[in-house]
Amino acid sequence: MIKIGVIGYGYWGPNLVRNFAEIPGLMVACVADLDTKKLEIVQKRYPGVKTTTRFEDMINDPTIDAIAIATPVSTHFDLGMAALKADKHLWLEKPITQTVAQARQLVDEAEKRKRVLLVDHTFIYTGAVRKMRELIKSEDLGSIYYYDSIRVNLGLFQHDVSVISDLAVHDFSILDYLLEEQPIAVSAVGINHFPGTPENLAFITLFYDSGIIAHVNVNWLAPVKVRQILIGGSKKMITYNDLEPSEKIKVYDKGISFTDDPRKIYEMRVGYRTGDMWAPQIDGSEALKIEGGHFVDCIVNGKVPITDGLLGMRVVQLIEAATRSMNEHGRSVKLKGMPMRHGSVIE
């Protein structure tokens, strides 16, 4: 039985505790938060779980095997490093750290100590994203032309990180998982509508060597919640609506056929193809529960998580580059290749 301690019982922490409590082989031993009101809620809900306002107690407790950190990103590096140095396995909320350099240090420390380091890019563990990867891998879609995501809603305004760190980060991880190709450049624009706050709306475009273009529209100030991704391929196309209770993924047998016959240069060289639509059945399990099981599996069997520290680091590189481009009103920023493990799947 792996005993885990959770630091932070704010917005996301309760979801971690609730899911961890259901996972075979995992036991929530302790919850830490600076706010005693929140610890009281833990006590009412889970009478058997210890609580503390001092995270050090948890880190120094030798009966604790793993630590999950669900605190603001500015604290990730220090808390994560302390946990690793105490030889704990580490579950870190996204984004892994504020900078690539910090991420690199955590990755190295985890490797040195042979500890599991999982970054909680939850979407990777949803049935929908796994199904999309399966479709892309099987070449059902043909060559990928574009990825176009809208991820908008009202709030939750954050005062320390921009909407890119909060929302676009999901697309950065999904793209990394789906395409197994890293972008070569990024152009981003954004705006903060309130003085002294981070950007609350941004539009980010990623360019890939293979010709793929990816676009991400994120906004904390939208009247409606939208979670919609379009993926266009040469053979088929996908829509992914995460708010749809069933049929989240729809595969369209639609596209165009293009002739590059030079004799047709003055004619229409594009033909349309419209066929059936198909919505594959999708595993509806809660992603966090699958992810928690995967974390246990990695610890017990010495595996590397699908959402490992390197994935976390690549995502931070994109956040940094997009932020730089945004500060320069859309100027394209080049990206260099980062280390990457290939082909992870959930078993």
Next chain:
Amino acid sequence: MIKIGVIGYGYWGPNLVRNFAEIPGLMVACVADLDTKKLEIVQKRYPGVKTTTRFEDMINDPTIDAIAIATPVSTHFDLGMAALKADKHLWLEKPITQTVAQARQLVDEAEKRKRVLLVDHTFIYTGAVRKMRELIKSEDLGSIYYYDSIRVNLGLFQHDVSVISDLAVHDFSILDYLLEEQPIAVSAVGINHFPGTPENLAFITLFYDSGIIAHVNVNWLAPVKVRQILIGGSKKMITYNDLEPSEKIKVYDKGISFTDDPRKIYEMRVGYRTGDMWAPQIDGSEALKIEGGHFVDCIVNGKVPITDGLLGMRVVQLIEAATRSMNEHGRSVKLKGMPMRHGSVIE
């Protein structure tokens, strides 16, 4: 009775003829097209209408009062100028011309000859866009924060102009009409997925001096048709879904309240406000029919069209600048102010 000749019976021409035929005071006298197959269709549908493959006959016909041009944009300038020089009133499909310089010449020629020059930016005449303008003018929305449009579908691929000229042009005209403020810079990225064709997918951002940001997502290669605009204001927000048969416009009494109290600098300074949603009834008349009536009214009563040549010229300036930015991978391109008439309304 104003007699009108229509040049071009391809994709849009049939809509012009069908609507013109229903407008009191207007009579379709003649249709010109190079394709005799298309002229045969005209003859079966409208036995009383003359047809010709020679547009010059129509332009030289002294019984014709006005000419509507629904041909590829590359022909707009020559055909439009010929019509004006023959002292015809002129209805031009969007975009008015390929260049600002050409647009300027048409505007000047029309002014000199006191002819009506209407550019067919049809959306301006829809009940939905008119209602949005009414809401913005009445300050129901408060200060405008952003405009975010998605306008994607499969096809119609064009081989002479990019998706910006074809689809983003609608948003450029709507923005001009709604905001009565001109953007100061534009950043655009886009891609053509097939060699030798114009861009089939583009993302354009417009920056305004007042702090408004506008974003337009256009794509000819999407599996589903989307026509969705979000407008965020400090008091209320709008969604406009043009594919919704009723309730195209929804007004959300939602937003955030922001305190800039410096003592709260380390706390959350944003509060949420969510209230009712309201879908005002909208005039469902076909926009082209209203626009046709407006054209007649301008001719008969010497008025200037809401979608006059200057509006058409401002739109072309945006197309040109967005295209330049797109060629430079998103580099921000500055815009200079253009002449503008204020406050037109449909009476």
Next chain:
Amino acid sequence: MIKIGVIGYGYWGPNLVRNFAEIPGLMVACVADLDTKKLEIVQKRYPGVKTTTRFEDMINDPTIDAIAIATPVSTHFDLGMAALKADKHLWLEKPITQTVAQARQLVDEAEKRKRVLLVDHTFIYTGAVRKMRELIKSEDLGSIYYYDSIRVNLGLFQHDVSVISDLAVHDFSILDYLLEEQPIAVSAVGINHFPGTPENLAFITLFYDSGIIAHVNVNWLAPVKVRQILIGGSKKMITYNDLEPSEKIKVYDKGISFTDDPRKIYEMRVGYRTGDMWAPQIDGSEALKIEGGHFVDCIVNGKVPITDGLLGMRVVQLIEAATRSMNEHGRSVKLKGMPMRHGSVIE
């Protein structure tokens, strides 16, 4: 070239004329209506078409081959019989007549004179209904369990016939076409909310010998328009949403598996099966155009229409029986078998 005269240019007549005008081999020669205002509209739209307020002129005109009747149902029998007696082919709006006895006379007269008698049950000619028949015929759905239709909207209140004659009539014809089995009993309830008017809301249930149950919910006083049909089968199920611009038909690989093992009598004997959803591509042609072409084909090649007078008569039998049941607050009314041709398809 078949010359057709259209009697009635009210709500549906304009659709007939517009579609007939596009059909090869068919020519609208004349339109009759008592309202000269409506005839003026015809003249502006179709300068070549004759108009008259005297339908007799049209019926007595030997150059007219066929008559389409789009007038209130109370006039169908007299007008239809007059047209047949003048040896015209006959296109009759639904329902064919007010009574089964009248329908029988028209059928006999048409047969005697070898004239084509088509009843305009338009839905039968839609791509969606044809696709559903194809799916049912191919036994993709397995045994049919039920048909459940909602057909509600605001208006058009009629003052001479109830909502059953106006709306449920569509389901009666679709059921006849899909199932090729006649119901054995009907139970209906309904209400008129305004004194002296026909029922504006009704719920009708049809019982079939094979165990199928069909339910139809019709309402002229609904705030939203709904056109939704569910069809449950032992293998698969269908939803048909006629207001959906694309993907009108969705086929669900969902159902239950049932064990009648008597040893399991105290346990749950039902298992669930949920699989993919599939939306077949559907012919999007305007149904009236296909129907018009079919009418021409029947006249020219001596065929019997899919929606022949017998189908029209069976539908009237259902209207009569449902109305009787409604007057007795839902008491089940038995139906006797009616003549039926099997297996018509659109070629």
Next chain:
Amino acid sequence: MIKIGVIGYGYWGPNLVRNFAEIPGLMVACVADLDTKKLEIVQKRYPGVKTTTRFEDMINDPTIDAIAIATPVSTHFDLGMAALKADKHLWLEKPITQTVAQARQLVDEAEKRKRVLLVDHTFIYTGAVRKMRELIKSEDLGSIYYYDSIRVNLGLFQHDVSVISDLAVHDFSILDYLLEEQPIAVSAVGINHFPGTPENLAFITLFYDSGIIAHVNVNWLAPVKVRQILIGGSKKMITYNDLEPSEKIKVYDKGISFTDDPRKIYEMRVGYRTGDMWAPQIDGSEALKIEGGHFVDCIVNGKVPITDGLLGMRVVQLIEAATRSMNEHGRSVKLKGMPMRHGSVIE
């Protein structure tokens, strides 16, 4: 602190325990179930809660103040009566009992012992239903014309009660709460598609003295989940879509105006009125949590629950009458008035 014991940890029991655990003043002391596997789940989730396979232990435990019963309906009467006789307050899942006679006995016993008896008609405690009642009470809708509900999905097939007891029961309680008028007759039809099982599909119509008609369409064998209610009034109309994450309730300023001027008897006497749509903000709290708080409030302050035993009894009367009508293929069954308390609101 009120200590509650929960009998039954099958489908609904876990929701009760989870919500009760969050309610101030309420403590889940014990859970009983015959299945020890289910009790193990309780122990992992809630280490502090006692579990037992013997419900008698719970009923005989003097430290337990209240019992919640979430077992099959056939056991409600015996278990409920045992709990009341042990002077426990009683929370009973819907429907209260199998027969009106049993319900009457529970009501009398609770009254005699001055115990709170709440029947868990959860929908009454949703923000949406409370808002609809507010709208009806305020006469915003004018006179009510009809209530039309669709409540269909795939499963959960039950082997002891029909779909009426399972699903239509929700509408029976909502109607009782909204209208404060009892129906005078019911007509129902239904079918079981599998031998030896209860009806899995039914259509029920309720008739009211005031002219209101209510219709309920319930089906366990539908490929899609639908929870849609239309309410038509003389001034306004409502749609209530319970699956909509926001804007569950929409109020349409639509209707017809009717003239009964006898001189217009041969003309259209109905005019249409279409105006704005409005979606009021709705309390999104989980209904079970509100209901649990209400239960505590009734116990502590000696109040009568909104969903008291009398409401439960009236609902059972409707189930009995609808079942009788269904067995007679839709024959209308008269209802007699039942005792009713008026005007309960959630404080």
